[in-house]
Amino acid sequence: xxxxxxxxxxxxxxxxxxxxxxxxxxxxxxxxxxxxxxxxxxxxxxxxxxxxxxxxxxxxxxxxxxxxxxxxxxxxxxxxxxxxxxxxxxxxxxxxxxxxxxxxxxxxxxxxxxxxxxxxxxxxxxxxxxxxxxxxxxxxxxxxxxxxxxxxxxxxxxxxxxxxxxxxxxxxxxxxxxxxxxxxxxxxxxxxxxxxxxxxxxxxxxxxxxxxxxxxxxxxxxxxxxxxxxxxxxxxxxxxxxxxxxxxxxxxxxxxxxxxxxxxxxxxxxxxxxxxxxxxxxxxxxxxxxxxxxxxxxxxxxxxxxxxxxxxx
Numbered sequence: 394x395x396x397x398x399x400x401x402x403x404x405x406x407x408x409x410x411x412x413x414x415x416x417x418x419x420x421x422x423x424x425x426x427x428x429x430x431x432x433x434x435x436x437x438x439x440x441x442x443x444x445x446x447x448x449x450x451x452x453x454x455x456x457x458x459x460x461x462x463x464x465x466x467x468x469x470x471x472x473x474x475x476x477x478x479x480x481x482x483x484x485x486x487x488x489x490x491x492x493x494x495x496x497x498x499x500x501x502x503x504x505x506x507x508x509x510x511x512x513x514x515x516x517x518x519x520x521x522x523x524x525x526x527x528x529x530x531x532x533x534x535x536x537x538x539x540x541x542x543x544x545x546x547x548x549x550x551x552x553x554x555x556x557x558x559x560x561x562x563x564x565x566x567x568x569x570x571x572x573x574x575x576x577x578x579x580x581x582x583x584x585x586x587x588x589x590x591x592x593x594x595x596x597x598x599x600x601x602x603x604x605x606x607x608x609x610x611x612x613x614x615x616x617x618x619x620x621x622x623x624x625x626x627x628x629x630x631x632x633x634x635x636x637x638x639x640x641x642x643x644x645x646x647x648x649x650x651x652x653x654x655x656x657x658x659x660x661x662x663x664x665x666x667x668x669x670x671x672x673x674x675x676x677x678x679x680x681x682x683x684x685x686x687x688x689x690x691x692x693x694x695x696x697x698x699x700x701x702x703x704x705x706x
Contacts, residue, residue, distance in 0.1 A: 416457035417447045423467035428474065439474055485590035486549055488695045489556060492589060493545050495691055496563075496582035499665070499684065500538030503575040506669045508534050511572065511676075522572075537566055537576045541583055553587065560584045574677050578665075578684020585692050593696040600647070606689050607643030610657060613682035614639050639686075646693050654693025661686025 421440055428436045443464070450460035464470045508523045508531045522530045540562055544555035563580035567573040592598045614636040639660070645653035664683030668676050 416461060417444070420447075420457075420461050420464075420467060424471055427467055427471040435478065443470075485594050486552070488593060489552060489586045489590050490545050491695060492582050492586035492691060493541060493556065493559075495687065496541040496579045496586065497538050499582060499687065500541050500576060500579040501535065502665060502669075503579060504531065504534035504538055507572045507575050510669050511575070511672065534572075537563055537579050541579055544586070556583060556587045560587055575680060577681060578687060581684055581688045582691070585688050589692045589696060598696055603647045603649055603693075606693055607647040610639055610643045610646065610686065610689050613678070613685060616678070646689070649697050651694045651697040654690040654695075654697070656690070658687045658690030658694065661688075661690060 421443055424443060425436060425440060428439060446464060447457060447460045450457070450463070465473070509521055512521065522534070540559055544552050544559055547555045560580060560583040563576060563583050567577040567580050570576075592602055617632060618636065639657070642653045642657045642660075646657070661683040664679055664686060668679040668683065
């Protein structure tokens with residue numbers, strides 16, 4: 394009788410252990426699936442914390458169900474983890490859409506510039522494309538902007554593929570067509586819409602990415618200073634001050650300050666407008682610098698923006 398009782402108790406203990414393991418295992422599997430956007434290291438660290446929580450609960454005499462209840466259901470628990478790590482649902486998709494709309498806006502401005510302001514040197518008498526070819530050329534020049542907008546009308550699953558195709562197409566346009574240089578910033582923003590969400594998928598980017606952005610922002614200014622030093626053009630005080638401002642913004646970007654990206658993007662807009670209103674020998678260089686500032690600044694602001702706080706009922 395005693396032997397049968399002992400056997401029954403052992404069987405019950407074994408079944409209880411199996412049930413406990415099943416509860417813990419099911420919770421860990423669910424959490425792991427919901428955290429696939431994290432890096433493997435981040436995901437494993439979270440799962441280790443969950444395992445430790447279940448072990449502490451067992452030592453305290455609580456059941457796995459109670460341990461799971463104290464963490465919350467997997468959806469709630471993983472939502473808290475993503476918030477702590479800067480992962481907002483739909484955050485990277487929203488980054489991509491914003492950058493694509495920026496590309497569209499820059500593309501529209503480029504079309505207006507090429508059509509109405511930029512002289513067409515292919516004509517015997519320098520003239521604007523609109524005056525030479527009529528309204529049809531305006532519609533043709535608007536094509537890159539329309540192309541840049543296309544991925545925003547695709548499904549979230551297909552948007553990445555569409556964005557890659559659009560970035561390649563716009564790059565070809567900027568290299569092949571005579572006035573394609575004006576659409577290079579549109580292509581850069583399309584590439585940013587493809588790359589930036591990948592960099593930011595696990596939260597704010599590493600310091601290496603931030604430093605790279607700050608250094609790239611200084612490239613146009615270094616080009617200008619180099620040209621002045623070899624005597625290609627003069628070095629005015631306003632340009633020196635502009636260079637110092639960009640350098641300060643580059644340092645702040647490397648430190649992860651979102652507002653530094655906003656200011657840099659606004660300076661980029663000012664550079665585009667300036668090159669359109671006051672064309673000259675360096676029109677394309679100033680235009681490209683403006684496009685680069687918009688691309689880097691907008692990307693910086695988006696990847697370091699604080700996650701949205703869900704509205705509470």
